[in-house]
Amino acid sequence: IRMNAIDKFAGNGSVYLRSLATRGSGSELAACLPGAITACKAAGYDVVLVETSGIGQGDAAIVPFVDLTIYAMTPEYGAASQLEKIDMLDFADLVAINKCDRKGARDAFRDVRKQYQRNHELFATPVAEMPVFGTIASKFNDDGVTSLYHGILAALAERDLAKWNSKLPDNPDRFSSRHDFIVPTDRVQYLADIARGMRGYHQTTTQRAGAARERQQLLASRDILAHGGAPKSQLSRMEKLAADRDKAIGQDGVALLAAWPKMKAAYGGDEFVTKVRGKEIRSQLTSTTICGTAIPKVALPRYEDEGELLRWMMLENLPGHFPYTAGVFPFRREGEDPTRMFAGEGDPFRTNKRFKFVSRESPAKRLSTAFDSVTLYGNDPDLRPDIYGKVGNSGVSIATLDDMKVVYDGFDLCLPSTSVSMTINGPAPTILAMFLNTAMDQRLADFEADKGRKASEKEAAKLRAWVHENVRGTVQADILKEDQGQNTCLFSTEFSLKVMGDIQEYFVQNQVRNFYSVSISGYHIAEAGANPISQLAFTLANGFTYVESYLARGMKVDDFAPNLSFFLSAGMDPEYTVLGRVARRIWAVTMRDRYGAGERSQKLKYHTQTSGRSLHAQEFAFNDIRTTLQALVASYDNTNSLHTNAYDEAITTPSEESVRRAMAIQMIIGKEWGLAKNENPNQGSFIIEELTDLVEEAVLQEFERISDRGGVLGAMETGYQRGKIQDESLYYETLKHDGSYPIIGVNTFVNPAPPAENSTLELARSSEREKKSQLKRLAAFHKRNA
Incomplete structure (x- = not known):
């Protein structure tokens, strides 16, 4: 990052940067360092x-x-006594304590200043x-860093090494004054509070079910x-006890019990x-x-027992009814299958x-867009060898x-009937802007064609406002998942979260109600290895x-929560059978009881993709069987x-x-499989209810x-999620x-004489023609818009 930051200054020769390997573990310095310093001085x-x-504590070889x-x-x-062991506090002219947005930073600042005073015998x-400074280097325009900069200038001038002046105001406190917490410190225990709230909800449910049973018995x-x-x-006494x-x-x-007969009818x-x-x-x-x-x-x-009925209504209920365990809508949308096929390869023409092809049989056009790695990392197609070979491979090139x-x-x-999902994270704001402008330009072109x-x-x-209110789709833009499990991070997590908040505020201001500003993705976490x-x-x-970060920005929960969506995988392990049920219940109860959210905000909507990690190259024809079972599980769990x-x-x-075969799996389940005619087949199953409770408790413990x-x-700072995924x-x-x-076919029922199936597969790659076409189109675009 630092090398990239100075690139624009390096072209005129004013800045030169070189990384030197130490070539050993015994020293923090490279053997060639004295010569490198001399060469830089000689260059002027x-x-x-x-x-x-x-x-380490005892290293000061640089002095x-x-x-x-x-x-x-x-x-x-560690403890303040550890400061006495740090040699550099004896030799350093200035000390910078970075990451001062962390807990205990003020105390560290105090202790280091006192230790420096003792070490240098500056008691007067x-x-x-x-000369100790508290900084937050990850924040733009941090006044702690500015104060350190002033300290460096003063020290250079004092030694007659350089006399430079700064236009930036100094911070006399020498400690960063900006603490823009993503999640406020008084709410940092939000997950523990949610776990406590869910267990409290179950306890309340048990108590109320017992009271309902007793009332019925009385x-x-x-x-x-x-x-x-x-x-x-005696009868009056019984009635009083029942009351x-x-x-x-x-x-x-x-009210739930009173409404049940009408609902049943x-x-x-x-x-x-x-x-x-x-x-x-x-x-x-x-x-x-x-x-x-x-x-x-x-x-x-x-159920005849009102206690059991109330317990079921509070923990399960019918689809479309709180806590939405069985589904967020009363019924599936007729005439619109849940199919949303992921596609993207080559140039935009091939992906189009x-x-x-994937939507020609569907009246509803549900498109899911895969981008190539060049686009995912925010680069333009280029002749550079590390870019050119990746243009249009494993996704579409969009520049x-x-x-x-x-x-x-x-x-x-x-x-x-049209919705578009775009799986992109780092450059998501730019890609989203391109998409919205595309939708707006379609409307403007239609207007021109109609009116002449x-x-x-x-x-x-007015047309642009109408597009905001009607366009349907999703942009992934989930930076937390990227940091934890996937890696297409272009900016710091804090900055990315702020941009996400900016986009959501834009959605609120422009009444974007049918487009999801984020797809909170577990799929990529699972593909990285998580159970x-x-x-x-x-x-x-x-x-x-x-939710916490958007609330901290001052947004109202019912303004942004409907724009949040989720993305889960469907695999072979038993817990996958109930992921949607558990997610919906935790989300609904928490959004209602902790955040005071309305009905629409309580409904967790999610996309499912069958597990890519469960696909195997050995006897890959068996993969369709795995995918069919996973799709059936997702269908039974009412994925959206x-x-x-x-x-x-x-x-x-x-x-x-x-x-086509993958699409047929969904069509056979939806149109041929008899039990799919029913939309709540999981309800009433002992094992499903048991799994739901077990998985929910495991999630709360996490x-x-x-x-x-x-x-x-905080967990991301220590790499907790990444470490757990790797383990x-x-x-x-x-x-x-x-x-x-x-x-x-992999480690069981292995074919002793496997056919050479792999040799018949054509590896899909972007063509030279497509790559060159993208470069040519990009150059023309730049020339036209210069």
Whole structure:
């Protein structure tokens, strides 16, 4: 990062940077350092800066080589007595304590100043005048860094080494005054609070269910006694006891039980009517098999015990009803399958062709865009060898607004039946801006074609506002997941989080209601090696971190929460069966009870992709079987959209043939598989309920472990999430290697004479023509817009 930052100054010869290897572990200095310093002085440079590698307590080898020494440290040095062992505090002319936004930084600043005063026997000098500076180098325009800069200038002038003046105001406190916490310090225990809240909700549910059971028993006993001619005083006593149980059940519990008969009757008819944003939606409640059996779209429980019924309604309930364990909508959308196929390869023209292929049978166009690594890292196509070979490989090359228009050509981006997902993180703000401008330009072009003239400024502004309100889709933009499990980070986490907040504020101001500003992704965490429980725990923890950070910016929860979406994987382990259920329940209860969010904000919506890590190159034809089972699990769990991987993805970018088979998996489940006619098949299963509770408790325990490390951001500072992902990945690979985790065709049921199938696969790569075309189109774009 530092090398890139000085690049614009290096061209005129005013700055020269060279990295020197120490070539050994015994010293922090390279043997050639004296010669390198002499060469820089001979070249006429005004100042030569030498930065050593990290040193221990007793290392001060740099001192004889320099005129001015600066010792950089952090607040985490242990007890104050450890400062006496640090040699550089005896020799340093200035001390910089960096990362002063961390806990205990003020105390460290005080202790280091006192230690410096003792070491240098400056007892007659006020401790406030010690050359010790508290900095936060990761923050732009940090006044602690500015104060250090002033200290360096003063020290250089004092030694007659350089006389420079600064236009920046000094900070007399010598300690960074800016502490813009992403999550305020008084809320840093948010995950532990959420875990406590969820357990409290379960405890309350158990208590209310017990009270409901007792009330039912009391009223039944009263009826029996009344039938037997018991005195009225006894009956009144029973009624009073039953009324007392109403208080324990609570008003909302009583209301749930009172509403159940009406709800049961509504689901017993032929048609169910719901309203979504003022629109009336009618859903058929049964479908008839070829045998004449009427299959209910939603099956109802048959509990007679009101305690069990209340417990079920508080922990499960019907799809579309709090806590949304079975699904956030009462019914699946008819005429729009959950299929959303991931695609992207070559140049925008080839990807556009693939989009049209995967959506040609669907009235709803649900597109999911994969970008090449050049785009993911925010670079333009280039002849540079490290870039050129990657242009258009494993994703589409998008460098300009022209490219964006080509890739979605032929799709009306503002139709209610069209939605676009874009899997990109570091450059997400730029790609999102390109996409929104593409949608706006489509509207302006339609206006011009319809009216025979260009829109006026007022008309254009109105059209752009309409696009904001109607465009549907998702941009991933999940920087926390990138830091934890994937790595396409272009900027610091703090800066990226601020940009995410800026985008969300833009969405709020422009009433962008149907587009998700972030897809909080567990899929990539799972692909990096996390097990399903860690995947879900990290993903939800990241989601709640975004909630806390947006609230800290002053946004209202119901303004931004509907713009949050999630992305989970579906794998082979049993916990995957209930990931969606657990996520929805934790999110709904927490958003309602902790954050006071409204109904729409309580509904966690997520996309599922079948596990890429579960695909294997050995006997890869078996991969379709794995994908089918994973898709079935996702379908039963009422995922909101689904991508099924192609069988050859373990080896190459999928072909049209393999993609067609992957799409057929979803179509066969949705249209041929009989049980899929029912939309809550998981409800009522003993193992599903048991797994749901087990996974939820495991997630809550992970919340507490993260909370103990200072929340998500504090845990990231120590690499907790990355370390756990790596450990779990190694554990899985070890079990796979020794055969204790059976994988058919890989370590079990191995074909003794495998066919040479791999040789028949064509490896998908971008062509030279496509790469050169992208370079030519980019140059033309720059020339046109210079």
